[in-house]
Amino acid sequence: xxxIADITSTLQKxxxxxxxxxxNTYPALNPFDIYRSHISELLAKQTGIEAATIYKTLAWTAxxxxxxLQMAVPALRLKGKDMKELAKEIGDNFPxxxxxxxxxxxxxxxxxxxxxxxxTSIVLPQILKAGPTYGFNPNLGLKDPSNPAAxxxxxxxxxxxxxxxxxxxxxxxxxxxxGGFLSNLYEGAGWDVVRMNYLxxxxxxxxxxxxxxxxxxxxxxxxxxxxxHLYDVYVKISKIAADEADAAKALKAEIAKxxxxxxxxxxxxxxxxxxxxxxxxxxxxxYFKRMVDGEPTALGTWKKFRDLxxxxxxxxxxxxxxxxxxYSGESxxxxxxxxxxxxxxxxxxxxxxxEGAVIVDLTKYSKKLGKAIIKKKDGTSLYLTRxxxxxxxxxxxxxxxxxxxxxxxxxxxxxAQLFKIEEAMGWKDIADKCQHINFGMVLGMSTRKGxxxxxxxxxxxxxxxxxxxxxxxxDKYAQVEDPDKTADVLGISAVMVQDMKGKRIxxxxxDMDRMTSFEGDTGPYLQxxxxxxxxxxxxxxxxxxxxxxxxxxxxxxxxxxxxxxAVDLVRQLALWPDVxxxxxxxxxxxxxxxYLFKMAHSLSSSYDHLQVVGSERETxxxxxxxxxxxxxxxxxxxxxxxxxxxxxM
Ligand code: ARG
Numbered sequence: 001x002x003x004i005a006d007i008t009s010t011l012q013k014x015x016x017x018x019x020x021x022x023x024n025t026y027p028a029l030n031p032f033d034i035y036r037s038h039i040s041e042l043l044a045k046q047t048g049i050e051a052a053t054i055y056k057t058l059a060w061t062a063x064x065x066x067x068x069l070q071m072a073v074p075a076l077r078l079k080g081k082d083m084k085e086l087a088k089e090i091g092d093n094f095p096x097x098x099x100x101x102x103x104x105x106x107x108x109x110x111x112x113x114x115x116x117x118x119x120t121s122i123v124l125p126q127i128l129k130a131g132p133t134y135g136f137n138p139n140l141g142l143k144d145p146s147n148p149a150a151x152x153x154x155x156x157x158x159x160x161x162x163x164x165x166x167x168x169x170x171x172x173x174x175x176x177x178x179g180g181f182l183s184n185l186y187e188g189a190g191w192d193v194v195r196m197n198y199l200x201x202x203x204x205x206x207x208x209x210x211x212x213x214x215x216x217x218x219x220x221x222x223x224x225x226x227x228x229h230l231y232d233v234y235v236k237i238s239k240i241a242a243d244e245a246d247a248a249k250a251l252k253a254e255i256a257k258x259x260x261x262x263x264x265x266x267x268x269x270x271x272x273x274x275x276x277x278x279x280x281x282x283x284x285x286x287y288f289k290r291m292v293d294g295e296p297t298a299l300g301t302w303k304k305f306r307d308l309x310x311x312x313x314x315x316x317x318x319x320x321x322x323x324x325x326x327y328s329g330e331s332x333x334x335x336x337x338x339x340x341x342x343x344x345x346x347x348x349x350x351x352x353x354x355e356g357a358v359i360v361d362l363t364k365y366s367k368k369l370g371k372a373i374i375k376k377k378d379g380t381s382l383y384l385t386r387x388x389x390x391x392x393x394x395x396x397x398x399x400x401x402x403x404x405x406x407x408x409x410x411x412x413x414x415x416a417q418l419f420k421i422e423e424a425m426g427w428k429d430i431a432d433k434c435q436h437i438n439f440g441m442v443l444g445m446s447t448r449k450g451x452x453x454x455x456x457x458x459x460x461x462x463x464x465x466x467x468x469x470x471x472x473x474x475d476k477y478a479q480v481e482d483p484d485k486t487a488d489v490l491g492i493s494a495v496m497v498q499d500m501k502g503k504r505i506x507x508x509x510x511d512m513d514r515m516t517s518f519e520g521d522t523g524p525y526l527q528x529x530x531x532x533x534x535x536x537x538x539x540x541x542x543x544x545x546x547x548x549x550x551x552x553x554x555x556x557x558x559x560x561x562x563x564x565x566a567v568d569l570v571r572q573l574a575l576w577p578d579v580x581x582x583x584x585x586x587x588x589x590x591x592x593x594x595y596l597f598k599m600a601h602s603l604s605s606s607y608d609h610l611q612v613v614g615s616e617r618e619t620x621x622x623x624x625x626x627x628x629x630x631x632x633x634x635x636x637x638x639x640x641x642x643x644x645x646x647x648x649m
Contacts, residue, residue, distance in 0.1 A: 002028045002029075002125070002126050002129045002130055003028055004019060004027065004028050006028070006125070006129065007019050007027055007028050007034070007122075007126075010121060010122055010125060011034075011122070013121065014098045014099070014117075014118040014121060014122070015098035016038075016098055016099065019034065020034055020037035020038040020040075020041050021033075021034075021037050022036070022037040022040055022041075022051055022052060022055050023052065024145065025037055026137060026139060028126075029130070029136075029137050029139075029577060030137070030577035030578065030581075031119070031122050031123050031126060031574045031577070032068075032069075032574060032575065032577065032578045033577075034099075034122065035068065035069060035099060035100065035112070035114060036055055036058045036069065037051075037055070038097065038099055038100065039054070039058060039069065039100060039112055040052070040054040040055040040058070042094065042095055042097060042100075043090065043094075045095075046090070046093055046094070046095065047090065049076060049078070053076065054071070054076070056075075057071045057072060057073075057075040057076055058070070058071055058112075059071070059072070060575070060578065061111065064568070064571065066104075066106070066109070066111045067103075067104060067111030067112045067113050068112060068113055068114045068571060068574075069111075069112045070109055070110065070111045070112070071090075071109065071110045071112070072108060072109055073086050073087040073090065073108045073109070073110060074108055083108040084107060084108055086108075087105050087107065087108050087109065087110050088105055090103070090105075090110050091103045091104070091105035091110050097115075098115070098118055099114060099115060099118050099119075100112050100113065100114060100115065101113045101114075101115055114571070114574075116561075116562065116567040116570070117558075117559050117562075119567075119570055119571065119574060120558045120559070120561050120566075120567070120570045121558045121559065122574075123570055123573055123574045123629075124552075124553075124556075124558050124570065124573075124625060124626065124629050125553045125554065125558075127573060127629040127632055127633060128552050128553035128625065128628065128629055128632070129553045131632060132632070132635075132636060132639075134576065134577070134632060134633065134636055135188075135576040135577045135579070135580045135633065135636050135637075136188035136189070136190075136577075136580060136636075137188070137189060137190065137577065137580065137581070138188075138189070138190030139190055140189040140190050140191075140584065141153050141186070141189050141190030141191035141192070142190060143401075152190060152191060152192045153191050153192070153401040153402070154191065154192040154193075154194065154398060154399065154400045154401050154402075155186045155191045155192070155193055155194070155400060155401065155402040155403070155404065156194045156196050156394060156398060156400045156402070156403040156404065157179055157182050157183045157186065157193060157194070157195055157196065157404045157406065158179070158196045158197075158198050158403065158404065158405050158406065159175045159176060159178065159179020159180070159182070159183075159195070159196075159197070159404075159406035160172055160175050160176040160179060160197050160317070160322075160406075161175065161197055161198040161199060161200065161407070162199065162200065162313070163199070163200030163201070164199060164200065164201045164206070164209075164230065164305060164306060164309050165205070165206075165209045165230040165231055165233070165234040165305070165309075166200070166231065166234070167231065167453040167454065168227075168453065168454050168455045169445075169453075170441065170442035170445045170510070171407075171408035171410065171441075172455070173442065173445075173455065173458070173495075173499070174408065174439045174442060174499055175406045175407060175408065175439075176317070176320065176322065176455075177320070177495075177496050177499045177500060177589075177642065178406050178437065178439055178499075178500070178504060178589065179195075179404075179406035179437075180320060180321065180322045180642040181500065181589045181640070181641055181642050182404060182406065182437065182587060183195050183322075184639070184640050184641075184642060185583060185584060185587070185640065188580065188640060189584050191401075191402075193325075194325045194326060194398055194400070195322070195323070195324045195325050195326070196324065196325065196326040196328055196394075197313075197324045197326070197327050197328065197329075198328050198329055198330070198390070199306070199310075199327065199328070199329030199330065199331070200329070200330055201302075201306050201329040201330055201331045202329065202330035202331035202333075202386070203288070203330070204284055204285060204288045205234075205284075206287075206288060206291065206302055206305075207283070207284035207285060207286070207287035207288030207289075207291065208234065208237055208238065208241060208280065208281075208284040209230060209233065209234050209237070209305065210284075210287050210298070210301050210302065210305075211237060211280055211283045211284050211287055212233040212234060212236060212237025212238075212280075213230075213233050213301070213305075215236075215237065216232075216233045216236050216237065217229070217233050222304075222305075222308060223308070225312075226305070226308035226309050226311070226312050227309055227312050227313070227454060227456075228454065230305055230309065231453070231454075237280060240280050241279070241280040241281055241284070244275050244279040244280060244281065245281070247275060248272060248275050248276065248279075251268050251271055251272040251275070252272065254268055255268045255269060255272065302331075306329070306331070310327050316455050316456055316459070319459060319488065319492060320492060320496075320642060321639075321642050321643075321644060322642065328390065328394075330383070330386045330390075332390070333381075333386045333389040333390045333393065334389065334393065337389035337390070337392055337393050338381050338385050338386065338388070338389040340389075340392075341385070341388045341389055341392065341425070342358065342374070342375065342385075344425050344426070345358075345360065345374070345421070345424075345425055346358075348424070348425060348426065350421065350424045350425055351374060354371075355377070356377040357373050357375060357376055357377050358373070358374050358375035359371050359372060359373050359374065360372045360374055360417075360421055360424075362417060362420055362421070365420055365424075366420075368413075368416075369413070369416060369417055369420055370413070370417075372384055372417045372421070374388070374421075383414070384414065384417060384418060384421075387414075387418050388418065388421060388422065391403075391418070391422060391427075391430050391434070392427070392430065395429070395430050400433060401433060402433050402434075402435065403430075403433055403434045403435070404434075404435050404436075404437050405434065405435070405436045405437065406437045406439075407436060407437075407438060408438065408439060408440075408441070409438040409439060409440060409441075409505065410441075411436075411438075412436070412438055415436040415438075416436075418434075419431050419434055419436075422434070437504070437587060438504070438505065439504040439505060440504070440505050440506045440507040440508070441507045442499075442507070442508060442509075442510050443507055443508065443509045443510065444509055444510050444511075445458070445510040446510070458495065459488070459491060459492060459495070461491075461512070462491035462492070462494055462495050462512065462515070462516065463484075463487050463488040463490075463491035463492070464487070464491075465491065465512055465516050466487045466488075466490040466491040466494060466516055466524070467483065467484070467487035469490075469516055469518070469524070470483060470486070470487055470490070470649065476648075476649070479648060480648050480649060481648070486646055486648070486649055489527075489644050489646055490516075490523065490524055490527055490646065490649060491516070492523075492643075492644075493523030493524065493526065493527050493643050493644075494515040494516045494522060494523040494524055495515060495523070496523060496641065496642060496643060497515070497521075497522055497523035497526065497593065497641075497643070498510070498511070498514070498515040498522070498523070500589035500590060500592075500593055500641060501521060501590060501593055502590060503588060503590055504588060504589075504590075521593070521597045523643070524649075525597075525600065526596060526597070526600055526634070526638060526643070527643075527645065527646050527649055528649065529600040529603055529604065529634060530631060530634050530635060530638065530645045530646065530647075531646050531647060531648055531649045532603075532604075532607075533603070533627050533628075533630060533631035533634065534631065534647045534648065535648070536607075536612055536624070536627050537624065537627065537628060537631070539612075539613055540612050540613055540620065540624050543613050544620075547621075547624075550621065552621075552624070552625040552628055552629075553625075555621075556621045556622050556625045557618055557621070557622060558622055558625070560618055560619050560622040561622050561623070561626055563609055563610060565602070565605065565606040565609045565610055566606070566610055566623070566626060568602055568606075569599075569602055569603070569606060569626060569630060570626070572595075572598065572599050572602060573599075573629055573630060573633050575595070576595070576633050576636070576637070579591065579592065579595045579637075580592075580640075583640075589641055592637050592640060592641055593641070595637065596634060596637045596638070599630070599633070599634060600634070603630060603634075610623045610626070610627075611623070612624050612627065
């Protein structure tokens with residue numbers, strides 16, 4: 001990446017002797033930092049106000065007409081001055097600068113415009129040298145920014161977390177996509193990231209599954225398609241369990257009636273007893289008890305289900321560019337951890353007995369939090385109990401500075417209860433570091449083969465649809481090296497972009513036609529923009545083989561990029577590090593996507609104005625370097641989201 005020395009020499013060329021650098025800014029990483037510091041320093045000299053105060057008032061503009069940075073003069077909080085007058089004063093007296101043009105004053109706002117030639121010669125080499133790291137800032141994750149040796153902060157991102165033998169539903173899909181993005185985001189900010197999958201792999205239902213597998217299971221099917229097969233088994237056995245429950249209910253009613261009539265009910269009673277003692281439900285309880293007691297055969301079967309499911313999930317996650325550091329799960333929570341938590345809760349008066357169960361009455365903190373059961377009458381733990389236990393274990397194992405739960409907003413109450421209980425227990429060091437990142441629902445998630453159940457089915461269907469779309473352009477299709485792979489990547493992009501386009505909390509409609517379209521703000525549209533930039537470079541290199549020897553970062557005359565379309569693009573590329581910073585604040589993928597779409601639009605309207613092949617040599621080089629830089633930024637943004645940018649399509 002670029003060093004301060006590189007930046008110094010660039011700035012000297014445009015006429016600035018030193019690199020402007022306010023505290024906690026990163027001129028070698030972020031061109032906007034250079035400009036904010038520069039403007040702050042000039043204004044500090046001019047007005048006597050502290051540079052740090054000025055720095056904070058320099059904000060992005062909503063419209064390029066207002067400048068690249070804008071100061072709302074009242075934000076300076078100077079008493080006893082007329083703000084309009086002060087704005088005018090600041091504008092009028094702003095000194096000559098090699099980087100910034102004469103400010104434009106509008107009421108109490110002062111707009112600063114970056115001089116295009118200097119901006120271009122700063123930004124483009126910065127991008128071309130930094131490459132895949134442009135925009136990211138590994139300093140943000142330092143425990144102590146002034147002492148890197150103190151190490152990095154650690155974040156656990158818990159996401160996806162499907163339930164074994166149950167469908168992978170839309171909530172899991174969104175958690176996977178958003179959690180993958182958040183992990184990349186924190187990594188880009190220099191945090192140590194632990195990607196964790198907390199599987200739903202414990203509870204009586206795994207007893208049900210094991211009983212079902214005895215009846216309906218096939219080892220061969222299990223090896224071939226563990227997730228689908230276990231689900232089928234589970235559906236079949238659950239049907240039997242449900243039928244038995246119905247039968248038991250009916251028998252009870254009949255027995256009561258027969259007895260009332262003073263008749264002998266012993267036949268019916270025997271039938272009922274048989275269901276109660278030998279039915280699926282009881283068998284499952286027995287089996288689960290064996291698992292809890294750690295009996296090797298019972299645990300062995302369960303572990304096999306779990307391991308095979310994980311192996312299969314890993315393949316699917318890999319298609320989404322996701323890998324986990326920790327496959328944890330409800331089964332992994334230690335009995336001791338839950339017991340210890342129960343003891344603390346009892347001692348501190350957080351929990352109480354209620355009708356044989358143990359509950360926590362959270363209504364004393366807030367009505368909405370209600371009462372939560374933490375131990376059932378039969379002494380067994382629940383989903384919530386396991387979350388309490390596992391939080392403590394995770395702290396002991398990872399010493400995290402932050403832990404993010406990426407879970408659907410349907411579980412808002414569950415997580416609010418969890419955090420409140422931790423706080424009440426005196427586990428403030430944990431509670432304060434936890435954050436629930438929630439999201440809305442996906443409506444109508446169905447594929448061509450009906451309502452989608454598994455992630456693989458969704459991806460396969462969207463991939464096939466993309467393949468159809470690709471085939472409709474026979475010429476291009478013929479040039480794509482591995483059409484299946486490309487269709488798969490495009491399909492995944494389509495699903496992911498549709499998911500990340502709106503704010504997380506919004507619901508959206510799963511719309512296969514819409515998401516696979518090349519028009520509008522879709523995944524394929526972004527991919528197309530990326531592929532087109534690749535094709536421009538390919539064609540230029542084919543026409544000019546000597547380009548192989550040109551270093552774009554150092555051997556190109558960027559001052560040739562004077563056209564409005566070129567300048568507009570450079571201004572946008574300069575913004576990417578700030579967009580990244582802002583995304584760290586919003587934790588919203590839409591912050592990135594909005595930026596990328598805007599850039600893709602600018603790109604597509606620039607091609608006619610900024611031709612590469614056929615232009616005079618120096619101009620060709622400058623434009624090509626601009627497009628290569630744009631592709632870099634587009635690709636960096638796409639990869640941050642978890643997409644795989646394609647080279648051809
Ligand atoms: N397996 C759960 C479900 O599918 C999600 C787990 C969320 N994470 C947690 N720590 N509770 O609903």
